[in-house]
Amino acid sequence: MQKKLTLSIDEDLIKFAHKFSKETHQSISHIVEEYLSQLKKQKDKKEFNPRLENLYGIFEDEPIPDKKELRRIFHDKSHN
Incomplete structure (x- = not known):
């Protein structure tokens, strides 16, 4: 559902x-909507469960260990 929004923005x-709107053949509303949509997508990607966030990227430079080693690492990380 589309709704109107009034903004106060610097004159420049x-x-x-x-100018950008004319050059790209897009309405200013569309440009702002697309920008806000991209911000929302980025924010949604960054919201992890805190326990998962602690583990994010842990195996980036190493091969994934076996199951027992994974459990040990998980418990070590979740208790720190």
Whole structure:
């Protein structure tokens, strides 16, 4: 559902927005909507469970260990 939004923006940015809008054949509303959509996607990707976030990237430079080693690493990380 589309709704209207009023923004207060610096005059130079307004001029830039109009120029960019004409150059790219996009409405300013579409440009702002796309930008906010990208921000939302980035934010959604970064929200992990804190326990999972502690483990993120742990095996980036090494091969994945066996199951027993994984459990040990998980418990070590979750207790720190």
